Every structure is written in C-alpha cells, then in structure tokens.
Amino acid sequence: MNDPLLFRRTMGRFPTGVTVVTTRDDAGRPWGMTANSFTSVSLTPPLISVCVDRRAGSFSAFSGCGMFGVSILAEHQRDLAVRFATPLDDKFTGLATREDHPGAILMSGAAATLACSVHTRVDIGDHVMLVGAVEECALGQSAPLGYCDGSFFTTAGVDTPVGERRPGRRILVGWLVEYDARILLSRDAATGAWRLPVGPLQAGPTMSAALVDTSRALMGQVIEPEFLYSAIDLSESETCHVYRARPSVLPEQTRDLRLFAEDEIPWAELSHSSMQVILRRYFDERVSDRFGIYLNLGAGRIAKIERESPWTADHAGDYERAVS
Ligand SMILES: Cc1cc2nc3c(=O)[nH]c(=O)nc-3n(C[C@H](O)[C@H](O)[C@H](O)COP(=O)(O)O)c2cc1C
Structure with a gap:
C-alpha cells in the first residue's frame, strides 16, 4: 500500500x-x-x-x-x-x-x-x-x-450517560399512539408484560428525524409524534419521554404490538405502574380533549394544555426575523 x-x-x-x-x-x-x-x-x-x-x-x-x-x-x-x-x-x-x-x-x-x-x-x-x-x-x-x-x-444524544446530577441514567423515548380511541401497546419479549412502545432515541440530524427513526425501530413503521406528553422515571436508571401520536392510517399490528381500547387494556399486566398512571390520565383527558403534560421526576406535576391546537406551518423564519 x-x-x-x-x-x-x-x-x-x-x-x-x-x-x-x-x-x-x-x-x-x-x-x-x-x-x-x-x-x-x-x-x-x-x-x-x-x-x-x-x-x-x-x-x-x-x-x-x-x-x-x-x-x-x-x-x-x-x-x-x-x-x-x-x-x-x-x-x-x-x-x-x-x-x-x-x-x-x-x-x-x-x-x-x-x-x-x-x-x-x-x-x-x-x-x-x-x-x-x-x-x-x-x-x-x-x-x-x-x-x-x-x-x-x-455526541450528546448518542445515548451517552452524561451529568453528575443523575449519573448513568438512560433517556428513552416512549410512544402513546392513539388510533380510533385505541392505544398501541407492545409486549416485552422477556417478561411478557404489556407497555407503551419504549426504546432508545435513534441517531438523526434533527430531533424530528431521530424520533421518526425511533418509531421505525420500535414499531416497524413511521409514526410522527404530535407533542411531548410525559416525562417519567421508569426505574432507578431509566427516564422516559413519552410522545403522543395520532396516525391517520391504521398502524400495523403484530402478535406483540396491538391496539387496545380502554376496557381491553391488560391493566394488571402493564410493565410499569407509571404506565398505568399515564394511560388512565390519557383516557380521562381525551374525553374533554384537554391534555396536561405530566412530570413525575420528583414530586408529580401536571401542566395543563387548555386547548389542543393542530399542527401549523413552520413559522421559525418569521420568529427569527421578529427577534433579530
Ligand atoms: C482532530 C485532530 C487530531 C489530531 N491528532 C494528532 C495526533 O494524534 N498526533 C499528532 O501528532 N498530531 C495530531 N493533530 C495535528 C496537530 O494538532 C497539529 O499538527 C498541531 O499543530 C501540533 O501543534 P504544535 O505544532 O504546536 O506541536 C491533530 C489535529 C486535529 C485537528
């Protein structure tokens, strides 16, 4: 050579x-x-x-x-x-x-x-x-x-545990996917317990691209997130940021990835009690279409979103002009 x-x-x-x-x-x-x-x-x-x-x-x-x-x-x-x-x-x-x-x-x-x-x-x-x-x-x-x-x-966001305040903690992304008043749950292959689809954030040039890749990795399909619904500690070492999504086409289902109506959810078999809390709250809130962002990091808190607005066009350029 x-x-x-x-x-x-x-x-x-x-x-x-x-x-x-x-x-x-x-x-x-x-x-x-x-x-x-x-x-x-x-x-x-x-x-x-x-x-x-x-x-x-x-x-x-x-x-x-x-x-x-x-x-x-x-x-x-x-x-x-x-x-x-x-x-x-x-x-x-x-x-x-x-x-x-x-x-x-x-x-x-x-x-x-x-x-x-x-x-x-x-x-x-x-x-x-x-x-x-x-x-x-x-x-x-x-x-x-x-x-x-x-x-x-x-390298931040490449799943690197950083920071002395919560050392070694993994940040995961969870999905609260609603279709036709039913919620998509996935079955943990190891324990058989049902839970919201949860996994590590994939790499990507932007947060949106990384989230889309995460949905593909977790659910085998592209699902666009709508808003950040909850940030919860799943365990001593894992924190999960849960995004709400409402796809317009029926999500693909498999044996271990299924849509559940409220009265079909295997409440007793959910992998984490915090997932029970999220799902119960979600079904309550969707009745009035008023949502709150829930944080259980420390004392539980809920920030209310009074009116859910649909997606709008990207006005970031207008904003930059306004502040410059
Ligand atoms: C990312 C990066 C990595 C580098 N790694 C090395 C290295 O491992 N060994 C080395 O001799 N020079 C390396 N260089 C080049 C030196 O930093 C460069 O030659 C520098 O001018 C040396 O400083 P000096 O001339 O004052 O000794 C690297 C440069 C960059 C930008």
Missing part, C-alpha cells in the same frame, strides 16, 4: 474523541497539541497512549517530558481543538487550566482529564508513541466532542 492520502482518509473514517495533550519543556514553557491518536492501552495498570508527529513544534518537548496531561474535550470546546491544532507561539494565554501534577496542564470544562507520567516512549515510523501511566483521572460534566472524516461532531 503506497497511497498516504487514501490511508489518511481511511483512518479518518474511524470516529474518535478529541484531546488536547500538554506538557512543559525543561525551561518550564507549556506545550500542547490537539490529538485524536489517544487510546487506552491497559486497565491494570492503567495505561494510555498518544502518538506525536515528529514534525510537530511540540515534538521535542513531548520526547523529553516526564509528565503530560490529556484533556478529553467537551462538545463546546471546538475552539480549543482548533487552537491546539494550530502552530501558535502561545496557545495557553487566557485559558482556564489546572496543573496539580507539574507538566500535566488540564483544561477546565473538559469532558474528562488524565494526568500521566511517561511509562514508555516508542519511536514508531514518523511518530513517537508516548505510553502514559495514569496518575489521576477525573470526569467533567459535559458530553465529549467527536471527530470523523475531518469534521467535528457532538
């Missing part, structure tokens, strides 16, 4: 995060570069590696250092990714950083940080590979920035 550009583009197809790797040279001058060659090497002991190009201005600092820092950039830190990928005389002025281990300069607001001592240095091809022993690592509050095919992307 003798096609460096093809090799570059092939490797660029592999999505990575983006890091800023830093150190200080013998004179104490800080150096830093954007790097996506960062990867984990060993769990016990905890080792990571990063490869530095021999042509980089910071090469000699990294090839002589004893300590270095890795900041896994957060999605709002693209400017740092660009700054540290540019050969500037001073990349650090004005930045909020911390440096508990001298040489490991870590960016404030990063998705995660690691302070490493050099474990092994390997000359490989036109790079030097630094293998770092992790002295300290810490998680930040934000979702990480991604990089693929030469572009940055955000």
Whole structure:
C-alpha cells in the first residue's frame, strides 16, 4: 500500500474523541497539541497512549517530558481543538487550566482529564508513541466532542450517560399512539408484560428525524409524534419521554404490538405502574380533549394544555426575523 492520502482518509473514517495533550519543556514553557491518536492501552495498570508527529513544534518537548496531561474535550470546546491544532507561539494565554501534577496542564470544562507520567516512549515510523501511566483521572460534566472524516461532531444524544446530577441514567423515548380511541401497546419479549412502545432515541440530524427513526425501530413503521406528553422515571436508571401520536392510517399490528381500547387494556399486566398512571390520565383527558403534560421526576406535576391546537406551518423564519 503506497497511497498516504487514501490511508489518511481511511483512518479518518474511524470516529474518535478529541484531546488536547500538554506538557512543559525543561525551561518550564507549556506545550500542547490537539490529538485524536489517544487510546487506552491497559486497565491494570492503567495505561494510555498518544502518538506525536515528529514534525510537530511540540515534538521535542513531548520526547523529553516526564509528565503530560490529556484533556478529553467537551462538545463546546471546538475552539480549543482548533487552537491546539494550530502552530501558535502561545496557545495557553487566557485559558482556564489546572496543573496539580507539574507538566500535566488540564483544561477546565473538559469532558474528562488524565494526568500521566511517561511509562514508555516508542519511536514508531514518523511518530513517537508516548505510553502514559495514569496518575489521576477525573470526569467533567459535559458530553465529549467527536471527530470523523475531518469534521467535528457532538455526541450528546448518542445515548451517552452524561451529568453528575443523575449519573448513568438512560433517556428513552416512549410512544402513546392513539388510533380510533385505541392505544398501541407492545409486549416485552422477556417478561411478557404489556407497555407503551419504549426504546432508545435513534441517531438523526434533527430531533424530528431521530424520533421518526425511533418509531421505525420500535414499531416497524413511521409514526410522527404530535407533542411531548410525559416525562417519567421508569426505574432507578431509566427516564422516559413519552410522545403522543395520532396516525391517520391504521398502524400495523403484530402478535406483540396491538391496539387496545380502554376496557381491553391488560391493566394488571402493564410493565410499569407509571404506565398505568399515564394511560388512565390519557383516557380521562381525551374525553374533554384537554391534555396536561405530566412530570413525575420528583414530586408529580401536571401542566395543563387548555386547548389542543393542530399542527401549523413552520413559522421559525418569521420568529427569527421578529427577534433579530
Ligand atoms: C482532530 C485532530 C487530531 C489530531 N491528532 C494528532 C495526533 O494524534 N498526533 C499528532 O501528532 N498530531 C495530531 N493533530 C495535528 C496537530 O494538532 C497539529 O499538527 C498541531 O499543530 C501540533 O501543534 P504544535 O505544532 O504546536 O506541536 C491533530 C489535529 C486535529 C485537528
């Protein structure tokens, strides 16, 4: 294989995060570069590696250092990714950083940080590979920035558990699909219990596209959501955002996906008590066609929607003109 550009583009197809790797040279001058060659090497002991190009201005600092820092950039830190990928005389002025281990300069607001001592240095091809022993690592509050095919992307919404307030919590999407006064329920293959169709939000360029793909993944058909009806905790680890939908054509049904009228619903066999609450409330509210948005995150609350308006055309452009 003798096609460096093809090799570059092939490797660029592999999505990575983006890091800023830093150190200080013998004179104490800080150096830093954007790097996506960062990867984990060993769990016990905890080792990571990063490869530095021999042509980089910071090469000699990294090839002589004893300590270095890795900041896994957060999605709002693209400017740092660009700054540290540019050969500037001073990349650090004005930045909020911390440096508990001298040489490991870590960016404030990063998705995660690691302070490493050099474990092994390997000359490989036109790079030097630094293998770092992790002295300290810490998680930040934000979702990480991604990089693929030469572009940055955000990873929030890619089913990433983020945030210290409710750590590890999965956000799921649920569907309250009504057709002809009947509600679509799906049967959980593992437990046999009936419930609203629920699953992870699929990827998509917009929320609407992601929701449509989610309906396809869950119900084998495209169902357009109308409005967000409830946000409920299903368990210690799962929160569900339930959308109401009223398709104009009869949804396809299978053995495990069926429409139920109110008096047919297997109330005792519903998988979650919160789904009972949602369905009972829904049948109550649809009598008057007045709906409320229910939150059971903490103390239960209902925000009333007095009059349900049908979809209107997209006036986002008018709005932007009005506020600009
Ligand atoms: C997303 C991204 C990832 C990069 N990853 C690396 C890398 O892993 N190793 C490397 O040597 N250069 C990498 N670079 C290029 C360096 O950041 C760039 O050459 C920078 O100018 C080096 O800084 P310096 O010249 O001040 O040392 C990357 C650039 C970008 C935009």
